[in-house]
Amino acid sequence: MRLVVTGGAGFIGSNLVKFLLQKKINILNFDALKYSSNIKSLNIEKQNKYYQFIKGNICDEKKFLQLLRKFKPNGVINLAAESHVDRSIDNPAPFLKTNIFGTYSLLKASNTYLSNLDKKEKKFFKFIHVSTDEVYGDLPLNSKPANELSSFNPSSPYAASKASSDHLVKAWARTYNLPVIITNCSNNYGPYQHPEKFIPHTIISILKNKKIPIYGNGKQIRDWIHVRDHSDAIFKIFKKGKIGETYNIGASNQKRNLEIAKIIFSVLKTFNKKKNNKNFFHNVNFVKDRPGHDKRYAIDGNKIKKLGWIPKVNFEQGIEETVKWYLENKNWWSKILKNKYKLERIGKIK
Ligand SMILES: NC(=O)c1ccc[n+]([C@@H]2O[C@H](COP(=O)([O-])OP(=O)(O)OC[C@H]3O[C@@H](n4cnc5c(N)ncnc54)[C@H](O)[C@@H]3O)[C@@H](O)[C@H]2O)c1
Numbered sequence: 001m002r003l004v005v006t007g008g009a010g011f012i013g014s015n016l017v018k019f020l021l022q023k024k025i026n027i028l029n030f031d032a033l034k035y036s037s038n039i040k041s042l043n044i045e046k047q048n049k050y051y052q053f054i055k056g057n058i059c060d061e062k063k064f065l066q067l068l069r070k071f072k073p074n075g076v077i078n079l080a081a082e083s084h085v086d087r088s089i090d091n092p093a094p095f096l097k098t099n100i101f102g103t104y105s106l107l108k109a110s111n112t113y114l115s116n117l118d119k120k121e122k123k124f125f126k127f128i129h130v131s132t133d134e135v136y137g138d139l140p141l142n143s144k145p146a147n148e149l150s151s152f153n154p155s156s157p158y159a160a161s162k163a164s165s166d167h168l169v170k171a172w173a174r175t176y177n178l179p180v181i182i183t184n185c186s187n188n189y190g191p192y193q194h195p196e197k198f199i200p201h202t203i204i205s206i207l208k209n210k211k212i213p214i215y216g217n218g219k220q221i222r223d224w225i226h227v228r229d230h231s232d233a234i235f236k237i238f239k240k241g242k243i244g245e246t247y248n249i250g251a252s253n254q255k256r257n258l259e260i261a262k263i264i265f266s267v268l269k270t271f272n273k274k275k276n277n278k279n280f281f282h283n284v285n286f287v288k289d290r291p292g293h294d295k296r297y298a299i300d301g302n303k304i305k306k307l308g309w310i311p312k313v314n315f316e317q318g319i320e321e322t323v324k325w326y327l328e329n330k331n332w333w334s335k336i337l338k339n340k341y342k343l344e345r346i347g348k349i350k
Contacts, residue, residue: 002026002073003238006058006106007080009037011193012130012227016079017042017051019231026050028071030064031080032057040332041192058102065109075126075238078106081162084196085134088158089291099161100168103129107172107180114178127180128238129169133223133250134159135184138294145223145298148184148246155292166246173244181241183234185249186299189318190227191325195333198222198257199319202264203326204333206283212265216289218258221296225251226313226322236309250299251311258284263316267323 003020007013008029017027021044031037033055044051056063058080080102082088082095110127136146137153154160172178189199205212233249241247265280326333
């Protein structure tokens, strides 16, 4: 099997690429290597014959079409995106460009590529578009988790750009018969996630003896899934998912942000040799809430279970393993802090 993965140098992409390489699938990783990427996350031996990397922007339709014609994949898994909500509020333009125009360019290139294949070759091609639960917007506390039929109600420029891209993918399926599947997954955690995201940010703040910044009252609820389970789900959907369908991916771990910070704080207390004797609330800094901040996301993941997928990572174990990974891989994240990113950014949206 031969797959093109876009955004394979990012958090989920790098975990997915390594997951697929273990299954001896030929991978072409296409990534623009933006600030959120880290080629070191891939850590793939040079002689690995299953892996190739091409630097490129998903807005470059011509380059992507050439790549498809040369590599002749059985599918494209599109993860390339601008992904951080805070940045989308500060400066929405790159989000609209990559997430909307970039997805359009990939769809157009894939369609042109398919139009020159014979029937048999066409049968084996799928375009998997990786999207988010944020397209469903803010769910009331007492409402059921979002399922595949829930309406889109995005709140942030990030969520709106992903919702737009999902609509484009559906339009290309209906109008041009492009064989697509959309996935909408809940919040991911695990190794190699950029320090700007909530879980690594909390771990690193504690490790650097800084207060943990918490937006508003910290009561926002997110539904967490380990990135390994997400990778496994994407692969299952690639193999068994029905063309034209959408699959929600979730592990039913709804937790408040403050609760997550508390869990990380206590896990680090048990791991960290440097004892922190102050209580949790001494280590928290409640900062001005993010504009338009959604209070709750929750995902109904029953449909994908019918394909034979279930999440395997228990949340408590997964978070412990993740905290341990950041403790043991200071080199990976301290370079990002040095070069490109300041921990103090949180709470300073214009
Ligand atoms: N992180 C989550 O919790 C989560 C949850 C559900 C869905 N998703 C979706 O999964 C995908 C991956 O998310 P992530 O958290 O790994 O993001 P990330 O920001 O860590 O990685 C994004 C990757 O895309 C690349 N990229 C950005 N713009 C590009 C462009 N124009 N051309 C080519 N490459 C480009 C970056 O260089 C980076 O390697 C995104 O589409 C996101 O919307 C993320």
